[in-house]
Amino acid sequence: MARRVLILDTTLREGEQTPGVSFTVEEKLRIARLLDEVGVDMIEAGHPIVSPDVYEAVKKIANEGLEAEILAHSRALKSDVEKAVECGVDRVAIFLGVTDKKLESMKLSKERAIELAVSAVEYARDHGLKVRFTAEDATRADYGFLVEICKAAVEAGADRISLPDTVGIMTPWKIREFFERCSRDIPAELDAHCHNDLGMAVANALAAVEGGATAVHVTVNGLGERSGITPLEPFAVALKILYNLDTVKLSKLPELSMLVERYSGISMPAHAPIVGENAFAHKAGVHTAAVLYDPSTYEAFPPELVGRQRDIVISKYTGKAAVAEKLKRLGVLLTDEQLDRVVAEIKKRPEIRAFRDEDLLELVEHVTGVKPPIEVPRAIEALVLVKCESNIYTTAIARKILGIKGVENVYEISGEFDIEAHIVVNSIMELNECLEKIRTLKGVHGTSTRVILKKFNFRYSSQ
Ligand code: HCA
Numbered sequence: 001m002a003r004r005v006l007i008l009d010t011t012l013r014e015g016e017q018t019p020g021v022s023f024t025v026e027e028k029l030r031i032a033r034l035l036d037e038v039g040v041d042m043i044e045a046g047h048p049i050v051s052p053d054v055y056e057a058v059k060k061i062a063n064e065g066l067e068a069e070i071l072a073h074s075r076a077l078k079s080d081v082e083k084a085v086e087c088g089v090d091r092v093a094i095f096l097g098v099t100d101k102k103l104e105s106m107k108l109s110k111e112r113a114i115e116l117a118v119s120a121v122e123y124a125r126d127h128g129l130k131v132r133f134t135a136e137d138a139t140r141a142d143y144g145f146l147v148e149i150c151k152a153a154v155e156a157g158a159d160r161i162s163l164p165d166t167v168g169i170m171t172p173w174k175i176r177e178f179f180e181r182c183s184r185d186i187p188a189e190l191d192a193h194c195h196n197d198l199g200m201a202v203a204n205a206l207a208a209v210e211g212g213a214t215a216v217h218v219t220v221n222g223l224g225e226r227s228g229i230t231p232l233e234p235f236a237v238a239l240k241i242l243y244n245l246d247t248v249k250l251s252k253l254p255e256l257s258m259l260v261e262r263y264s265g266i267s268m269p270a271h272a273p274i275v276g277e278n279a280f281a282h283k284a285g286v287h288t289a290a291v292l293y294d295p296s297t298y299e300a301f302p303p304e305l306v307g308r309q310r311d312i313v314i315s316k317y318t319g320k321a322a323v324a325e326k327l328k329r330l331g332v333l334l335t336d337e338q339l340d341r342v343v344a345e346i347k348k349r350p351e352i353r354a355f356r357d358e359d360l361l362e363l364v365e366h367v368t369g370v371k372p373p374i375e376v377p378r379a380i381e382a383l384v385l386v387k388c389e390s391n392i393y394t395t396a397i398a399r400k401i402l403g404i405k406g407v408e409n410v411y412e413i414s415g416e417f418d419i420e421a422h423i424v425v426n427s428i429m430e431l432n433e434c435l436e437k438i439r440t441l442k443g444v445h446g447t448s449t450r451v452i453l454k455k456f457n458f459r460y461s462s463q
């Protein structure tokens with residue numbers, strides 16, 4: 001098994017092929033920059049011939065001066081490769097379907113397919129690009145032909161070969177053997193690209209690495225055609241935990257995942273590994289009691305590894321130990337008998353699926369008749385969207401807004417508005433004062449304010 005695994009992120013290419021997803025050029029740049037900070041080795045930025053905005057994004061990302069190698073996807077056509085050259089990417093990934101059915105659908109003979117692949121690879125090499133050749137649907141192709149076309153691509157100058165499991169039909173055992181065999185027969189570095197149609201993309205990618213793949217394709221949150229491909233987050237953590245292989249900065253994964261959730265409009269389910277809201281939450285009394293004794297009893301790895309924190313859910317499943325611990329964190333100490341009564345009351349309220357801190361404190365007050373010694377802050381929070389005048393430097397205004405009392409955070413955003421400010425104040429009067437100050441700033445064209453009613457963003461306490 002390889003001692004080093006390269007991570008190729010294709011959120012911007014495969015990920016944008018997710019139904020319903022279309023990133024703006026600016027969003028792609030932000031994602032690419034964060035991917036680079038996180039430390040992926042290769043970024044597949046897009047297929048430039050798809051549309052003018054994809055072209056622009058690939059070109060801009062290629063010229064960002066990022067550490068990662070930047071790739072453009074391309075069919076085995078000179079016109080596609082030309083676009084990749086124009087964009088200034090480091091590497092072009094030339095793909096061609098290699099199953100009999102796909103060749104038939106394109107009316108291509110095997111000989112013609114090899115010719116097309118070879119001439120596209122040569123053209124790219126002649127123009128100074130590194131080349132990966134992708135034998136699309138490799139896991140369902142005729143093995144003899146697969147090896148033949150890959151060898152021809154290597155001879156023409158490709159130094160990486162991608163062998164995608166395009167419809168996700170492999171098992172870990174099969175794909176491991178497949179990569180072992182291809183490693184012997186194809187003289188190049190191999191990439192694995194595993195689709196998740198049967199939920200095996202992470203397992204299959206790990207098995208491909210065991211079989212000899214030296215790079216694995218992932219997307220943030222597992223985006224991609226149909227059920228997507230190997231998600232970066234569990235894959236990178238599994239490499240660390242199960243194989244002791246270091247790849248990306250694991251503690252930055254939640255931030256990356258949230259950014260892509262926001263731009264893609266696709267949220268992760270609560271029980272998603274690593275980044276799901278529940279990934280480090282413990283509920284049953286038996287579990288929480290053991291976790292409070294030693295977290296490893298019910299945790300495969302500490303949440304801090306991925307920049308998160310453990311959570312204890314208070315519900316009808318909760319035992320005394322968990323309630324005592326939760327209250328201790330809130331600064332409340334109860335006698336044993338009081339605790340018993342609080343737990344009993346919790347169990348009488350199955351309709352409350354998870355007690356928020358405030359609910360719990362209210363219950364304590366109700367049961368014991370004592371007002372807990374801490375105040376639940378009842379601040380007013382609002383989001384103010386700011387539109388700047390067109391000739392004004394947004395960053396300068398953002399800085400000024402950050403200086404106003406009550407403004408907690410300021411973001412420069414894309415879309416209709418230019419800036420978003422997060423305000424936390426104690427009264428409506430203070431809110432109005434704050435808004436007035438923002439509105440009357442020189443260069444501010446208009447604002448739109450939304451008061452926050454409920455917050456769902458306490459998922460990642462490290463943020
Ligand atoms: C595609 C197909 C692809 C290519 C993978 C690769 C697949 O959408 O063009 O270039 O390695 O799954 O076969 O994503």
Ligand code: CU
Pocket residue numbers: 014164166193195224225229
């Ligand atoms: Cu794919």
